[in-house]
Amino acid sequence: MILFPAIDLKDGQCVRLKLGDMARATVFNDDPAAQAKSFEDQGFAWLHLVDLNGAFEGRPVNAEAVEAILEAVKLPVQLGGGIRNLGQIESWLGKGIRRVILGTVALRDPALVREACRLFPGHIAVGIDAKGGRVAVEGWAETSDLTAVALARQFADVGVSAIIFTDIDRDGVLQGLNIDSTLELARSVPVPVIASGGLASMDDIQRLLQPDCRILEGAISGRALYDGRIDVPQALRLIREAR
Template identity: 45%
Template sequence: MKIIPAVDIKNGKCVRLSQGKADQETIYSDHPQGMADHWDEEGAQLIHVVDLDGAFEGSPKNSKIVKEIIYSSSVDIQVGGGIRTLSSIEEYVKAGVYRVILGTIAQKVPEFVEQACKKFPGKIIVGIDAKDGMVAVKGWVEVSDQKATDLANKMRGYGIAGFIFTDISRDGMLQGPNLESIKEFAEAAQLPVIASGGVSRLEDIQNLMKLESSGVEGVIIGKALYDKTLSYADAKKLG
C-alpha cells in the first residue's frame, strides 16, 4: 500500500480544504516546495500535488510552483488541478512529472482522455470525485448525474494507468474513509485505484489494506498529516 502525502496549492501556499470548499481553507505553509521536500525527506515514494486554483478556474494557475516541485524532488510526483489541454499535460511531462491527473475533463469530454493516453502513454490517471456515488466536477462545486462506477467503466478502455477515487463527503473531515464506496468503485474500475479522503488514523490505513485484493494500491493523506493526528513514519511502516 503506497502512503501518498498531499500538497494542495492555493494562492501559492500549501493549504487543506474541508470537503473541497474554497472558503474553508487552512494554510499550513507559505512554501509548497518546502513541504514537498519535507515529504521527500520523510521517505515518500510518491507525492500528490494539486493546483486548487487551477481546479476551480479550469486551467493551471500554480504551474511554476508545481514544476519547481517536480524539478527539486527525488520522488515521483503526480499532479492535478485544471489540466484540460494537451499542452498543459505536455508542460508537466516535459518537466518530468510521473503522472498527470485528469478530473473534470474526463467527465465533460471523455474522448480527450483517449487522446491524452495516446499522446502520453502510461502518464494519465483519472481522478474521480464522488458524492453519494455520483461524480462531482469543477473543484467539487458541481455534482453531475453520472455514477462514478459508470465513468470508471468508460475510462478503462482508453488506456489510462489507473484512478484516484475521492469520496468528497469525507475529505478533510478526519472521519475515516468510506470503505464501502471505495470497494464498490475499485471492483468496478478493474484498474489500480488510489483512495483519497477521510484518513485520520492508522486503523483507517489498515482497513484500506484489506481492499488491496479489490485493486486499491495506495492512499492519499492530507489533513491528518498536517494536523499531526497521524505520523507519516508510522503510516509508512504499515504500508
C-alpha cells in the same frame, strides 16, 4: 500499497480544504517546495499535488509552486487541477510530472482522455470526485447525474494508469476513508484505484492493509499528516512489511 502525501495549492500556499470549500482553507505551509522536501525526507515514495485554483478556473494557476516542487524533490509526482487539453498535459510531462490527473475533462470530453492515453501511455490518471455518489466537477462546484462507477467504466480499457477516487463528503473532515464505495469502484474496473478523502488515523492505515484492500494501489492523505494524526515512520513501516 502506496501512501501519497497531498499538497493542495491555493494562491501559492500549501492548504487543506474542508469538504472542497475554497472559503474554508487552512494554510499549513507557505513554502510548498519545502513541504515537498519534508515529505521526501520522511520516506514517502510519491507526491500528490492539486492546483486548487486551477481546478476552479479551468487552467493551471499555481505553476510556479509546482515547478519549485519539481526542482526540490526527486520523487515521482502526480498532478491534477485545471488540466484540460493535450498541450497542458504534454507541457507538464515535459517538466517532469510523472502522472497527470484529468478530472473535469474526463466527464466533459472523454475522447480527450482516450487520446491522451494513446499519446502518453502510462502517464494519465483519471480523478473521479463524488458527492453523494455522483460525479462532481469544476473544482467540485458542479455535481453531475453520472455515478462514479459509470464514469470509471468509460475508461476501463483505454490505458488509464490509475483512477483517483475522492469522496467529497469525507474530504478534510477526518472521518475516515469511504472504503466500501472505494472498493465498489475498484471491483468495477481493471484499473488501479487510489482512495482519497477522509483518511484520519492509523486505523485507516491498518484498514488499507487488510486483504480486501489489496486491490487498491494506495491512498492519499492530507490533513491527517499535517495534524500529526498519522505516525509516519510507523505507517511506512507497516506498509513495507505488508509488501
